[in-house]
Amino acid sequence: MSPACPVQLPSYLTTPARLCRAAGAHVMLALGLLVVGSLAMADMPLLKPMKGASKTTKLVDTTDAPDAPARPASGASAATPADPLEQLRQRLAGKLSGVKTSAGAAGPLDVRIVAKTSLGPAAAEGPRRTVVGKARAPSAAAASAGVGAHGAEPHWAYQGPAGPQTWGGLRPEFKLCGSGQRQSPIDIRGGLAVDLEPVKFAYQGSRFGVIDNGHTVQANLASGNHIELGGKRFELVQMHFHRPSEERIDGRQFEMSVHLVHKDDQGKLAVVAVLLDKGEAQPAVQQVWNNLPLERHEETAARVMLDPSEILPVDRRYYTYMGSLTTPPCSEGVQWVVMRHPVSVSAEQLELFARIYPMNARPVQQATGRRILQSQ
Numbered sequence: 315m316s317p318a319c320p321v322q323l324p325s326y327l328t329t330p331a332r333l334c335r336a337a338g339a340h341v342m343l344a345l346g347l348l349v350v351g352s353l354a355m356a357d358m359p360l361l362k363p364m365k366g367a368s369k370t371t372k373l374v375d376t377t378d379a380p381d382a383p384a385r386p387a388s389g390a391s392a393a394t395p396a397d398p399l400e401q402l403r404q405r406l407a408g409k410l411s412g413v414k415t416s417a418g419a420a421g422p423l424d425v426r427i428v429a430k431t432s433l434g435p436a437a438a439e440g441p442r443r444t445v446v447g448k449a450r451a452p453s454a455a456a457a458s459a460g461v462g463a464h465g466a467e468p469h470w471a472y473q474g475p476a477g478p479q480t481w482g483g484l485r486p487e488f489k490l491c492g493s494g495q496r497q498s499p500i501d502i503r504g505g506l507a508v509d510l511e512p513v514k515f516a517y518q519g520s521r522f523g524v525i526d527n528g529h530t531v532q533a534n535l536a537s538g539n540h541i542e543l544g545g546k547r548f549e550l551v552q553m554h555f556h557r558p559s560e561e562r563i564d565g566r567q568f569e570m571s572v573h574l575v576h577k578d579d580q581g582k583l584a585v586v587a588v589l590l591d592k593g594e595a596q597p598a599v600q601q602v603w604n605n606l607p608l609e610r611h612e613e614t615a616a617r618v619m620l621d622p623s624e625i626l627p628v629d630r631r632y633y634t635y636m637g638s639l640t641t642p643p644c645s646e647g648v649q650w651v652v653m654r655h656p657v658s659v660s661a662e663q664l665e666l667f668a669r670i671y672p673m674n675a676r677p678v679q680q681a682t683g684r685r686i687l688q689s690q
Contacts, residue, residue, distance in 0.1 A: 573585050640676045
């Protein structure tokens with residue numbers, strides 16, 4: 315049962331009436347007093363005496379309400395109540411009884427109050443906020459396509475359109491492949507015979523893994539192997555194979571070569587090149603072949619140990635010069651140690667590698683007056 319509204323409102327003011335019945339008489343009265351009070355203050359004075367009237371003359375409300383009935387006052391106390399709140403209440407009654415509105419149209423003085431019974435999607439989310447976070451990662455499709463800061467990785471090869479003659483133009487990082495002045499390999503001729511300090515090899519049996527990286531077969535070795543060269547210590551990192559040999563001695567090219575790559579604590583490289591020629595089977599090479607992976611770019615961990623010293627020649631005299639990596643990015647500043655005497659490998663071992671990589675040797679580069687030393 316809805317409480318009765320203490321203020322009798324016209325039937326056309328349906329919205330305030332419903333609000334009054336739903337919320338109670340006190341809410342409606344307070345709202346009406348607030349709205350009309352502000353309007354009344356703007357229209358002051360509220361009552362005007364008629365011309366020629368004495369103090370006891372009847373007062374007439376001058377509010378624009380043509381249909382409102384006149385409300386006579388018998389005296390000053392009746393026309394002007396002493397209580398300001400009572401004056402506002404009477405003003406409100408006059409306004410509500412004298413304003414006409416058409417059905418469905420809101421007048422300039424109407425206040426529309428809408429009460430929602432449920433929150434919509436926008437309201438349920440609360441105030442909108444701008445959240446600044448990390449950039450979204452690229453989709454899996456974009457990642458699998460190999461698109462990064464530099465685009466797709468350019469392919470390089472030993473023959474064809476992406477062969478050695480084009481390496482320098484494939485990427486800015488490869489520019490030394492075309493413009494470098496200390497490039498490798500070279501045809502070693504006229505080495506200066508001097509009393510060079512022997513290379514101190516400190517190799518031992520080590521764990522290793524084999525990977526076909528798309529350009530060669532490579533054996534990655536565990537730490538614990540190193541050489542001492544020119545008073546510096548270089549740790550053995552990996553060894554890989556080329557067919558035919560990249561190095562030449564007095565114009566002669568060998569069946570294959572193996573490069574043992576070392577690095578010092580400052581990141582400088584020293585590469586020991588061992589020439590391979592046809593003859594007896596080589597045990598260390600066979601251990602690498604026995605652990606070839608089934609797929610490219612997947613490393614196979616060997617179950618046996620590999621001693622790199624087994625691939626070194628008995629005669630360890632060598633040539634040395636300053637050169638570069640023989641594959642992109644062709645970085646220079648690499649010290650090369652080329653063993654003067656080759657090591658034999660069997661025809662079967664040569665054939666096995668040739669079936670994987672028939673040719674993966676960079677052509678010889680210009681020596682350009684570099685000093686080549688050879689140990690006696």
